Amino acid sequence: MHGLTPILSTVTASFLASFVEVVEAFTIVLAVGVTRSWRPALTGAALALILLAALVLIFGPLLALVPITVLQFAVGVLLILFGMRWLRKAILRSVGVIALHDEEQAFSKETAALQRQANDRRADYLAAVASFKAVLLEGVEVVFIVIAVGAAHGQTLYASLGALAAFVLVMLIGLAVHRPLARVPENSLKFVVGLMLTSFGVFWTGEGLGADWPGADLALLAIFAIIAAASFAIVRWLRGAYPAPAEGVSR
């Protein structure tokens, strides 16, 4: 499976999903850097990246030992759970049932927390830990996404390139604007990523079961179109049936 369709969809899914996660991690690292200093911010982030790289190097090669149909099925199931979770949240955010994620708010919250710790003699350490945690926790999701969308068809390299491109782009924009990337349409991105990951999940679980999808790789696009059409219909239906309050509930 090395046609253009799976490569493009793998790179796109990995790029968009990683972009959202890197933006969220960037907000916290920026808050630490601006509020405390860049040394703990970058030290914490670098240590988290080293730990993530170690996890990939340790567990990545183990995947090669798993038979491909078992791997497709297992990754497919995980992607269905992961993708439907993103899709559910994006739909609920679209209709105002839960509040949109706000990078400015996340930045202010982290800044306030760091300022409260400013007089603590371990303030630098605590700041580094905040940066480390943000990069590690968001990074775990990026690692999963790269492995999940890449491993089942030997496209980990393309998925990694997508994630790397997202990382570089966020860093370049972040360095240029030097503030939280609040204008990134996070929910729209998460909506698309939820659709893509759920589509991958259904496609690969089906392949893991032995399904010979009509049109081979192109079936992925058809599955995506069906899930997208259904999701937009759900959004329209929910907007009509359950009108949103002025403010969603933050989650």
Place this chain on the structure above:
Amino acid sequence: MTMIRLVLNELVGMFVDDGSLALLALILIALITAAVKLLALPPLIGGVLLLVGCLAILVESVRRAARGRAR
């Protein structure tokens, strides 16, 4: 230990947000897998049922969340 627990919580949280959505999805996958492997259901039919079932579970999950919010 706190950090390990945090990462483990994050890992679980990656797949489980609405518990019943995750549970229903797993039950759906288990039933379809059993039907394909034990009852000789054609795998393609299994794949189509998986797609339809996932959408039905999604509808139910968001409807429940929206209704809970509307109350």
